[in-house]
Amino acid sequence: MSGIVVVAENGQGRYQQAVTVGQHQLIADEPPSLGGADAGPAPFDFVMAGLGACTAITLRMYAERKGIALTHVSVSLSHAKIDVDGVARDHIERSITLLGTLTDEQRQRLLEIANKCPVHRALSSSFVIASTLASSGITPQAQ
Structure with a gap:
């Protein structure tokens, strides 16, 4: 990182x-x-770029390690709000293109691996975000 x-x-x-x-x-x-x-x-574009990059890199690493004839990976993503049980939720649609001489089993396994990339896992679970105020070095004026 x-x-x-x-x-x-x-x-x-x-x-x-x-x-x-x-x-x-x-x-x-x-x-x-x-x-x-x-x-x-825009900020959500960066989120999607991170997910797309992580997906493609994870698939490339896996294919290299397993000797899979993956010649090219492309990930296309879009973001929208959807209604889930009356609650607006963020929804990312991810379409993965895999090129190479791949069996149906290899393609399915690569999809499973895509869902294990670190960014996918983080986005799919609940984040813990700790926010603090940094010292600005500026003292407020007395009124």
């Missing part, structure tokens, strides 16, 4: 964020329909 991810407003747009992941610099933003300038992927 890359370690700490830092996200901060970059002053370039209403919702634009500078995202620093190790040595990598990314931009996050909202689409115009939500008041952003679409200068970068």
Whole structure:
């Protein structure tokens, strides 16, 4: 893993964020329909990108380890809200394309392995997110 991810407003747009992941610099933003300038992927796009990348990498590692003739992996994802028992839930549709000389059994096993990638497991379970306020170094003005 890359370690700490830092996200901060970059002053370039209403919702634009500078995202620093190790040595990598990314931009996050909202689409115009939500008041952003679409200068970068929206937050859920990053979630889906993480799931897609983890899926493809996990499948590649498994195929290499097992000597499976997987020549290419592609993962397409979309996000929507759906109603589950009267509650709006986030739903990610993930379509995995596997190329190579694969048997039906290998294809089925690769689908099972895709569901075991670390990001899939994390998203499928309940996260524990601990939030704290960092010291800003700025003291409030007395009124």
